[in-house]
Amino acid sequence: MGAEPLPGRVVALQANYCLVDLDGPCELGTDGSEPGRGGRLLCTRRTRLDKSGLQVCVGDRVTVASVDWRARRGSVVGLEPRHNLLQRPAVANVSQVVVVVALAEPGLDPLQLTRFLVTAEATGQPVQVVLSKADLLPAAEVEAWCRRLEGWGYATVAVSTHTGAGLAALRRQLGQPGIAVFCGPSGVGKSSLLNALAPDLELRVAAVSGRLRRGRHTTRHVELFPLAPGVLVADSPGFNTPALPSDPQTLAAAFPELLARLRASPCRFANCRHQGDPGCAMGGTWDRHGLYGRCLEEVEALAVVRSRGGQGRQGEGGMRQRGDRLEPLLNPQLRRSSRSTRRQALDGELSSPDRED
Ligand SMILES: Nc1nc2c(ncn2[C@@H]2O[C@H](COP(=O)(O)OP(=O)(O)OP(=O)(O)O)[C@@H](O)[C@H]2O)c(=O)[nH]1
Ligand SMILES: [Mg+2]
Ligand SMILES: [Zn+2]
Structure with a gap:
């Protein structure tokens, strides 16, 4: 068993385990007596690594301890801060x-x-x-x-x-x-x-x-x-309907052609919906005008549901996708504090299977 925590990167998750590629070279063992060190280990992962409730995901830099080189097993004990x-x-x-x-x-x-x-x-x-x-x-x-x-x-x-x-x-x-x-x-x-x-x-x-x-x-x-x-x-596993952000500003920031135009000449009103309203720098003729409009409507509809105390997350409380349309669910979840709701939404996102349909 090793004592020093070893740095590595999570390359896959499997049920309650994760595969970690350790940094550095993979050393070969000596014929049977001494097992090889380094390389890939199957590691246990706690569902929550620290008090903030963060979970390990693929791409994370982690440290591994309690290594059993013969069984190629270990335990993730530390998680480095994520860049994104x-x-x-x-x-x-x-x-x-x-x-x-x-x-x-x-x-x-x-x-x-x-x-x-x-x-x-x-x-x-x-x-x-x-x-x-x-x-x-x-x-x-x-x-x-x-x-x-x-x-x-x-x-x-x-x-x-x-x-x-x-x-x-x-x-x-x-x-x-x-x-x-x-x-x-x-x-x-x-x-x-x-x-x-x-x-x-x-x-x-x-x-x-x-x-x-x-x-x-x-x-x-x-x-x-x-x-x-x-x-x-x-x-990664394919899926059909990626979620949209929860506020219109974040949505707008995700359209590079919109950002580029606004940097050159901002709209008259700071809360412009960029749907061809008076004083809008975008006008109504840009290619993704209609696509942006449909995303914006969905983001705004979700915001209304949230402000009424629904969860406001697709496929769960609040609204659900029905073909092309978004429709409210009849029984929104009980009101929770917005922070705990957000936390849970993130946890759900990280732990839920990638399949959706
Ligand atoms: N005509 C054509 N078919 C392709 C091409 N590349 C892949 N395919 C076919 O598309 C089908 C799906 O390919 P996959 O690689 O399994 O698709 P995927 O995106 O990984 O799908 P998921 O794992 O389900 O998310 C297979 O039948 C491939 O042979 C291509 O360049 N041309
Ligand atoms: Mg595939
Ligand atoms: Zn505008």
């Missing part, structure tokens, strides 16, 4: 978020893509878009999507694991040291992309199904994989 957190999929200390959506099968839904981008922007880190399955659309349409997303303010690369198009550009984009997270709907080819970039991984992939050619939730857990020295990429 992607809420869903839950990954800490990300250095870029790569939102992957398919050009076809399943078809590209601009509202869904926008919701993924809003979640990604909340990390404060660079956000890239990957348009997958470029082999399924004519080149001119692929090019038009790329130009459109660049107009939203995003570096965009169209890729195909079938033809190999765009893979070299994506590899370059992922070249920086740190953690890049692949996130997006199920079936868009996130795991296929990782397999194309690092064939040794042999991640499970599965064909899309049904009329809408949707994915089948093949990837079940977030996991970090090494792509190059110092470069980690997280594969």
Whole structure:
């Protein structure tokens, strides 16, 4: 048993355990008598590491103690402060978020893509878009999507694991040291992309199904994989409806084209809804005007529910998503203090399974 706590990084969670890659080299054992040290350990994790209720998540820097090298087990005893957190999929200390959506099968839904981008922007880190399955659309349409997303303010690369198009550009984009997270709907080819970039991984992939050619939730857990020295990429389970922030200011801050315009010339009123109101610097002709409007309506509807004492969290108390619409639940949860509600919402987000449908 080791005594000194050892530093490492959480690369995956499994029930009440986590996999931790220890810093430093992995030493081989001496034929049978002395077990190897370093490398990957299966560690117990307490549900709450400290009084603030923080939970360990993938990407966290931790310290491990009580190591049994023979069984390759240990116990997470310390958690370093996070630089940032992607809420869903839950990954800490990300250095870029790569939102992957398919050009076809399943078809590209601009509202869904926008919701993924809003979640990604909340990390404060660079956000890239990957348009997958470029082999399924004519080149001119692929090019038009790329130009459109660049107009939203995003570096965009169209890729195909079938033809190999765009893979070299994506590899370059992922070249920086740190953690890049692949996130997006199920079936868009996130795991296929990782397999194309690092064939040794042999991640499970599965064909899309049904009329809408949707994915089948093949990837079940977030996991970090090494792509190059110092470069980690997280594969994650696809899901369909990323949550929106709770206030309109945060929402607006997640639209780069809106921010850029407002920096150049602010709207007349500080609380402008940017929906073409008088004195609005955005006017009503920008590409994501309608998409922003729909997100804003949802954020405002949730704020109303919250102010009436509902929980205001999608899929739970307050409102729920019904197809395209958001509708109030009949029996909102009993009122709780807003701080404890927020805390619980975060805990739920971190501990709930990544599958939603
Ligand atoms: N036509 C085409 N199909 C692709 C491409 N890349 C992946 N696919 C197919 O898309 C399907 C889904 O791929 P996955 O890699 O499992 O998708 P995923 O995003 O990881 O899905 P989840 O794990 O469920 O979130 C598989 O049948 C792949 O063969 C591509 O470039 N072109
Ligand atoms: Mg997958
Ligand atoms: Zn405005």
